[in-house]
Amino acid sequence: MLRFTLSRIVESIPLLVLLSLLVFSLFKLIPGDYLSEMEMDPTISSQSVENLRQEYGLDQPLIKQYWLWVTQILRGNLGYSFAQRRPASELILERSMGTLSLAVTALVMTLVLALPLAAISTLRLGDWPDRTILWSSLIGLSLPTVLSSLLLLYFAYLTGWFPIGGADTWKHLFLPALTLAIPMAGFFTRTLRLELIDVFEKPYILAATAKGLPPYRVLWHAFRNALNPVISLTGVSLGGLLSGAVVVEKVFSWPGLGALTVDSILARDLYVALACVLVSALVVIFANLLADLLLAWNDPKIRYE
Amino acid sequence: MKSWAWHISILGIVLLYVIMLVAPFIAPYSHKQQFREHFYMPPTEVHFVDHEGAFSWRPFIYDYERGQQAGSYRTNRQKLFVRFLVRGEPYRWLGLSLRTRLFGLNETSKQIFLLGSDALGRDLFSRILLGAQFSLSVGILAIFFASLLGVIFGAWAGYWAGWSDRLIMRCCDLLLSLPGLFLVLGLRAVFPLQLSGRDSFWMIVLIFTVVGSSTITRIIRGQVLTLKTRQYVLAAQAAGASPWRVLIRHILPFTANYLVVQCAVFIPMFIMGEITLSFLGVGVQEPDVSWGNLLAAGNSIQAMSDSPWLLSPVLFILLTAFLFNLAGDELRVIGKQRARWW
Numbered sequence: 233m234l235r236f237t238l239s240r241i242v243e244s245i246p247l248l249v250l251l252s253l254l255v256f257s258l259f260k261l262i263p264g265d266y267l268s269e270m271e272m273d274p275t276i277s278s279q280s281v282e283n284l285r286q287e288y289g290l291d292q293p294l295i296k297q298y299w300l301w302v303t304q305i306l307r308g309n310l311g312y313s314f315a316q317r318r319p320a321s322e323l324i325l326e327r328s329m330g331t332l333s334l335a336v337t338a339l340v341m342t343l344v345l346a347l348p349l350a351a352i353s354t355l356r357l358g359d360w361p362d363r364t365i366l367w368s369s370l371i372g373l374s375l376p377t378v379l380s381s382l383l384l385l386y387f388a389y390l391t392g393w394f395p396i397g398g399a400d401t402w403k404h405l406f407l408p409a410l411t412l413a414i415p416m417a418g419f420f421t422r423t424l425r426l427e428l429i430d431v432f433e434k435p436y437i438l439a440a441t442a443k444g445l446p447p448y449r450v451l452w453h454a455f456r457n458a459l460n461p462v463i464s465l466t467g468v469s470l471g472g473l474l475s476g477a478v479v480v481e482k483v484f485s486w487p488g489l490g491a492l493t494v495d496s497i498l499a500r501d502l503y504v505a506l507a508c509v510l511v512s513a514l515v516v517i518f519a520n521l522l523a524d525l526l527l528a529w530n531d532p533k534i535r536y537e
Numbered sequence: 538m539k540s541w542a543w544h545i546s547i548l549g550i551v552l553l554y555v556i557m558l559v560a561p562f563i564a565p566y567s568h569k570q571q572f573r574e575h576f577y578m579p580p581t582e583v584h585f586v587d588h589e590g591a592f593s594w595r596p597f598i599y600d601y602e603r604g605q606q607a608g609s610y611r612t613n614r615q616k617l618f619v620r621f622l623v624r625g626e627p628y629r630w631l632g633l634s635l636r637t638r639l640f641g642l643n644e645t646s647k648q649i650f651l652l653g654s655d656a657l658g659r660d661l662f663s664r665i666l667l668g669a670q671f672s673l674s675v676g677i678l679a680i681f682f683a684s685l686l687g688v689i690f691g692a693w694a695g696y697w698a699g700w701s702d703r704l705i706m707r708c709c710d711l712l713l714s715l716p717g718l719f720l721v722l723g724l725r726a727v728f729p730l731q732l733s734g735r736d737s738f739w740m741i742v743l744i745f746t747v748v749g750s751s752t753i754t755r756i757i758r759g760q761v762l763t764l765k766t767r768q769y770v771l772a773a774q775a776a777g778a779s780p781w782r783v784l785i786r787h788i789l790p791f792t793a794n795y796l797v798v799q800c801a802v803f804i805p806m807f808i809m810g811e812i813t814l815s816f817l818g819v820g821v822q823e824p825d826v827s828w829g830n831l832l833a834a835g836n837s838i839q840a841m842s843d844s845p846w847l848l849s850p851v852l853f854i855l856l857t858a859f860l861f862n863l864a865g866d867e868l869r870v871i872g873k874q875r876a877r878w879w
Binding site for chain 1: 707708710711714715716717718719720722723724725726727729730805809812813816817818819829832835836838841842845848851854855858859862866
């Protein structure tokens, strides 16, 4: 297990290096730099801007700037937000917590929806419940987040059951999380259903049925083997979840990382926007690493492949 | 064996694109034309039967005037007949300067707003039709360029294994491991915030080309890797065919199947991506129009309570998403059957 863990970590290093190169080149593609705004300010002399440039190493060759940037990132310094006048790391950490609570709630909702639906679907294979679930999961899966979030917002307005915008109570969390959970639940249901159908053809299920176990006990046996994909599905769909969160956070004005990214682009606070991109990528890469390790821990076959 | 779903979805998609092509003709007004007098006007009701029960073949609307409050309107009994093939404001279509529009009113002081009007008194129906031009064509162009890049890089990486293969694959891994919308936003950030309609169009095409080409590169590379060990390919190589000839004649044609399925998946994704970007305010900007920034106008409680017709682009987007998903699903089924049949 230790060997597998280490090799998996080493494997992700080139990815991280490429990621840092990508984000750094995006930084450099932005016209001007951190201090360009100051040059336009008539109260600051161009000499003092030059001095600041030297102090921050912005006059160094690109390689050196890249190295400086990477070491600062590793120390947890993600830059400075000129729009909000505070360190970007502080801002991003604060907003990441918002996205985290949204994502975790959405994941729980997904499982609450998908596990029973997949079970019902498999137990009544080819019957009307199965077909209904298949169709509705396809609709949920193909509904763009922009539309589902707007429709749910409209629903909140029509019924008045849920507050609109803000982030105080669980009621504020419910609809945004549901919006994120709908496409994921569709995806999970369909994949789990296929997985369960596969497992149901295995002899041990036949043996369990032949022994006279009630269907729900048989299902329990099947589920334990079909749960592996849930872990990898979670890892795979995390990127989509974060992407969806951008739209949901904007529509429901939930303070999260995605809303921060868009707002920073609109406010030309680009260094914060790119720092958000970097953080989101790191989260997904590490989550996938974690999912791989969990899978290997759960299923020893994977470790020796 | 092609099913009804296949026929319906393809027919629907073709119809959508035809409507998109002739949009300026069908739209009664241009997307910029403002009727400041008639802002937030609810959808105009088109009648065939008048209040006395008399039927007329020619559809008509009732004349209206502004009420006391801002944005309130009341109708009177006077009929305004809808005219077809009327002379409207000039527009350009395929390089021609035309004035004929499909329908409209003879009176220039009154307008027909089939789906209502927005805060500046612009006709929403016309804006949706003209917005379709932007939203629907982005996907097609982006998939074209993404396939081109994907086939070139994929063939290169698959055919000439080595460090370039590894480098290309690592870059694809990176692009695929980033959360999609964040990657798009990161690429968006390096462009200026305010862009003209044409510039933002090409910017969005460029962004989605980058995003889409990584997956296509991967798929083509995988195909090329398996195809290049086939005996007929080895025979062609032994006969002295140049790598270019082997690739173009013997390998790439057989990747077309997978490419088509991938396109069916990506086109709706790109269309929705553009809508999302414009919805967030970083894509197409006013006064240019796409389905995304039309949706953004409906994204407020005020709009939902006072002028819910601003949400009508939702229906068009839903229809598009549904048609493309149906077609994609059917294509996948057909692709599988084809593969089994071989």
